[in-house]
Amino acid sequence: MLKIKYHSSFKRDYKRLKKRGMNMDLLHEAISLLAKNTPLPEHYRDHALTGNLKGYRDLHITPDWLLIYKIKRKELILILSRTGSHSDLF
Numbered sequence: 398m399l400k401i402k403y404h405s406s407f408k409r410d411y412k413r414l415k416k417r418g419m420n421m422d423l424l425h426e427a428i429s430l431l432a433k434n435t436p437l438p439e440h441y442r443d444h445a446l447t448g449n450l451k452g453y454r455d456l457h458i459t460p461d462w463l464l465i466y467k468i469k470r471k472e473l474i475l476i477l478s479r480t481g482s483h484s485d486l487f
Contacts, residue, residue, distance in 0.1 A: 398432055398433060398434075398473075399431070399432045399433075399434060399468065399473050399474060399475040400472075400473060400474050400475070401428065401432055401474075401475050401477065402474055402475070402476045402477070403477050404476060404477060404478045404479070406478065406479050407477045407478055407479055407480060410479055410480045410481045410485070411424075411480060413481070413485075414462075414480060414481060419462065423458050423459065423462075424458055424462075424464065424480060427441060427456060427458055427464055428464070428475075428477065431466060431468070431475050432475050437456060440457075441456040441457055441458075442456060442457045443455070443456040444456075446465070450465065452467060453465055453466065453467045453478060454466055454467065454468075458480075461482045461483055462480070462481070462482060463479075463480065463481065463482070463483065463486055464477070464479075464480045465477075465478045465479040465480070465486065466478055
C-alpha cells in the first residue's frame with residue numbers, strides 16, 4: 398500500500414470539484430486503486446505526461462475529469478498533484 402501525499406493545489410481542486418457537485422466517490426475509487434498498486438482498468442486511460450509535467454501521469458475519472466499524480470516507488474508514496482477538467486488544468 399502506498400502512502401498518499403496531497404499537494405496543496407490538489408486540496409484546492411478537490412474543494413472546487415466538491416462545490417460543483419461532482420461524484421467524489423469516483424475520485425476516491427481511482428485513488429484507492431492507485432494506493433493499492435492495483436492495475437488500472439482501461440477506461441481510466443492512464444498515461445505519462447510530457448513537458449513541464451514529465452514524471453507525472455494522468456488518468457481520466459470521467460472523459461473530462463482528470464487526476465494528475467506521481468508515484469515514487471522507492472519511497473512507496475503516491476503524490477496527488479491536481480484534479481479537474483481539461484480547462485481547469487491545462
